[in-house]
Amino acid sequence: MRVLEQAVVHFSRLCGIILLGAVLTVIGYLFVHGWSSLGLSLIFGATPPLDALLMKRHVFNGLFPAVAGTLSLVALAICWAVPMGMAAGIYLAEYAGPKIKAILNLFFDIMAGLPSIVVGLFGFAVAVFLNRRFSGAIHPCLLISSMALAFLVLPYITRTTQMALEGLPLSARMTALSLGASRLQNIVRVLVPQSLSGIVSGIILAIGRCAEDTAVIMLTGVVASTGVPRSLLSHYEALPFYIYYISAQYTNSEELASGYGAAIILLCICLVLFLLAFAIRKRISYHALYRA
Amino acid sequence: MNRTTEKGVEILFFCSAFISALLTLALFGFMLMLGLPLFAEGRFFSILTQPWAPHLGQFGIHPMIAGTLAISLLSMVFAFPLSLGCAILITVTSKGWVSRLLRKAVEMMTGIPTVIYGFVGIFLLVPLVREFFDAGSGMCVLTASLMLTLLVSPTMILFFCDSFERVPVAYGTAVLAVGGSEMQRFLHVTLPHSWPGILIGFTLSLGRALGDTLIALMIAGNAVQAPGSLLDSARTLTAHIALVFAADFESLEFKAIFACGIVLYLLTTLLVMAVRLLSGRKERWTR
Amino acid sequence: MDKTVKIRTENLCFSYNGRAILCNSSMDFADGEITAIVGPSGSGKSTFLLTLNRLWEAIPRCTLQGAVEMRFNGRYHDIYGRDYPVTRLRRQVGMVFQVPNPLPMSIYKNVAFPLQLKGGVPKENMRSRVEECLRQVRLWDEVQDRLHASALDLSGGQQQRLCIARALILRPEVLLLDEPTSALDHAAAKAIERLLLELKRSCTILLVSHYLDQVSRIADSVVELHNGRLVSKAEYD
Known part of the structure; x- marks a missing residue:
């Protein structure tokens, strides 16, 4: 019997070493190879950064269009997903009766489990449909991509909102009601503020998911090279797609180096968002609610 | 008002x-x-079983289904013991700050973008596999499932940890009270009581593995064939959607990707149902 | 002399998750008195209070049968009636819980919160009402120079008095107190008892309590909840 226990202990240590070793290798490999390419010129190429930011000049051999594309994509997707997702989460937690809740929960579970490429295919199908039905001007573009991404992260936001609200103790729920608050007042003025940390960390994780997703956007309008996105209906570049594209299509070592650089940037963005979400889950209730 | x-x-x-x-x-x-034309004349079933041979007018997705299952199941074979071991390490074997640090690291891992795994896979793992096994390009089922293991393990570990921690403390204290060790408590009380949670974590991670696009697309080689060995190149349903995508809208070849979409949708629904069934059991189990 | 009846319950039956907690309880509560509700723990005393301001409706899987009437403005109202808004009821029936439950806001905002929810109270008016209530619960001198500090930094006794002040700001006619002193030390409990004796001039008070000495000190009448039924006990002086 003791042999088995010892074996389990050693096995668990071995697993830990394998996992951590593998992840550190992945990250270390990226940094070792991409370190030298990091710098302002990685993003802005030969263009002066200020000119690029003010849109005075195009950036040709830098990541600026991809970064700008990813940022606008994430901002738009979150814009669509947050109001809808929070409203749905509030409905599920505070209004829905047990039967409706069970049915809606099933749909949200399926939605959360859908592979992102299927969501991308849906976005593409909708674009084709709109193109045929309404206007030839509609084709896969920034707008369609951001809506498909919003669909992808909607269940995250709904779920975190719902769970944060349902996690509140009954006493918190009753306080404002006992003081004459209506159901809506209780939700808006007490319940949502008290579960804000959970909701916001969910939103941040959703942002991370939007920033890293490649499968959805490759079907809905991302391209390898087009410059900074001009409008909602235009093509755009994005960091994760750039990384994918470079890995398959690089022609020289400079391009490959910028691929490593892009990978480091994306990794850092995602990890920082993650750290932020964790910090907020502990802190935000403190910061958002203790104002006089 | x-x-x-x-x-x-x-x-x-x-x-x-x-x-x-x-x-x-x-x-x-x-x-x-x-995908409507696919369903005309009972074609859908044959699409699931036929090979993919556009020049012969056959647009079956059987090889892709086989590829998806091979890669995701193999990755689960690697990921399950690894995750179980890591979860034990976090909850039982290590103590205090080491355990907290490990947990934080695993949580952070869930945030690493898929495309990064694919990218590093191409330039680091593929050459390694190529040289070690002396196998063609190195892009094969094995390579993809190894990388996929890294992708799905963190979620699985966190699920396992949670289900270990949900087992009521009082059950375990009984073991400690009669002089048992922490590990005995884990093996005789915690583990047997947390199997529904373990199954749920496994199922959800399997869903994640089935649905991943980028890793398979980048490092599985994308050959349209049902893989015969671990070192064969393979194409998954997800990668197939991404690859055929550019073709002509109206062709049957293009319509076939909607069959992939439908199969993936149904697989997801199936797994979600399984998880629901398990969670129902789990509630009864812990009550 | 016959006392006016403030609250009247008729055939009240309450069950949670299919388990009966109150059955067939009918009782009258006199206006301007402190009525103590006693009984073994778990007998449903707190639940009974929740039926008087309909707060149980926030708890899933509960059912209630029977009627509750309260006398407001010289007339009895069916508080479960269709035309009686639940928010109005809860403004007329204040409640203080066992564990002090200040909201994570400043002291001032906590007390002003019910008025803000009600709306239509001018800012100046609000300030004076807050001060009035804080004075009433003897908290004003302790907190007047830190009204905008977090209410969660107050001591337990202070928090409970704050919660009473918060309930009083709506000028309720009925006050429900669910073991308001059990989480407090002796001195803080005493202060709250004194406060309740003053408050009964303006409110009808129902007090759930474990402490028989406390009951004998301040209650005008005692009702025991036993096996799901309310039974009136001999009146204390």
């Missing part, structure tokens, strides 16, 4: 929830609608 706002907002909330749920159905509807 006040009551009307109250009611109005409730309706707004309801519509958001309802429309979101409806979108899930709409997605399936769109797949069916656009």
Whole structure:
């Protein structure tokens, strides 16, 4: 019997070493190879950064269009997903009766489990449909991509909102009601503020998911090279797609180096968002609610 | 006035929830609608079983289904013991700050973008596999499932940890009280009581592995064939969608990707149902 | 002399998750008195209070049968009636819980919160009402120079008095107190008892209590909840 226990202990240590070793290798490999390419010129190429930011000049051999594309994509997707997702989460937690809740929960579970490429295919199908039905001007573009991404992260936001609200103790729920608050007042003025940390960390994780997703956007309008996105209906570049594209299509070592650089940037963005979400889950209730 | 706002907002909330749920159905509807020609003359079933040979007019997705299953199941073979071991390490074997640090590291890992794994896979793992096994390009089922293991393990570990921690403390204290060790408590009480949670974590991670696109697309080689060995190149359903995508809209070849979409949708639904069934059991189990 | 009846319950039956907690309880509560509700723990004393301001409706899987009437403005109202808004009821029936439950806001905002929810109270008016209530619960001198500090930094006794002040700001006619002193030390409990004796001039008070000495000190009448039924006990002086 003791042999088995010892074996389990050693096995668990071995697993830990394998996992951590593998992840550190992945990250270390990226940094070792991409370190030298990091710098302002990685993003802005030969263009002066200020000119690029003010849109005075195009950036040709830098990541600026991809970064700008990813940022606008994430901002738009979150814009669509947050109001809808929070409203749905509030409905599920505070209004829905047990039967409706069970049915809606099933749909949200399926939605959360859908592979992102299927969501991308849906976005593409909708674009084709709109193109045929309404206007030839509609084709896969920034707008369609951001809506498909919003669909992808909607269940995250709904779920975190719902769970944060349902996690509140009954006493918190009753306080404002006992003081004459209506159901809506209780939700808006007490319940949502008290579960804000959970909701916001969910939103941040959703942002991370939007920033890293490649499968959805490759079907809905991302391209390898087009410059900074001009409008909602235009093509755009994005960091994760750039990384994918470079890995398959690089022609020289400079391009490959910028691929490593892009990978480091994306990794850092995602990890920082993650750290932020964790910090907020502990802190935000403190910061958002203790104002006089 | 006040009551009307109250009611109005409730309706707004309801519509958001309802429309979101409806979108899930709409997605399936769109797949069916656009893939409609596939269902004419009972073609759908043959598509699931036929090989992919466009020049012969055969657009079966059987090889892709086989590829998806091979890669995801193999990755689960690697990931399950690894995750179980890591979860034991976090909850039982290590103590204090080491355990907390490990947990934080695993949580951080869930945030690493898929495309990064694919990218590093191409330049680091593929050459290693190529040289070690002396196998063609090095892009094969084994390579993809190894990388996929890294992708799905963190979620699985966190699920396992949670289900270990959910087992009521009092059960375990009984073991400690009669002089048992922490590890004995884990093996005889915690583990047997947390199997529903373990199954749920496994199922959800399997879903994640089935649905991943980028890793398979980048490092599995994408050959259209049912893989015969671990070192064969393979194409998954997800990668197939990404690859055929560019072709002509109206062709049957293009329509076939909607069959992939439908199969993936149904697989997801199946797994979600399984998880629901398991969680129902789990509640009864822990009560 | 016959006392006016403030609250009247008729055939009240309450069950949670299919388990009966109250059955067939009918009882009258006199206006301007402190009525103590006693009984073994778990007998449903707190639940009974929740039926008087309909707060149980926030708990899933509960059912209630029977009627509750309260006398407001010289007339009895069926508080479960269709035309009686639940928010109005809860403004007329204040409640203080066992564990002090200040909201995570400043002291001032906590007390002003019910008025803000009600709306239509001018800012100046609000300030003076807050001060009035804080004075009433003897908290004003302790907190007047830190009204905008977090209410969560107050001591337990201070928090409970704050919660009473918060309930009083709506000028309720009925006050429900669910073991308001059990989480407090002796001195803080005493202060709250004194406060309740003053408050009964303006409110009808129902007090759930474990402490028989406390009951004998301040209650005008005692009702025992036994096996799901309310039974009136001999009146204390």
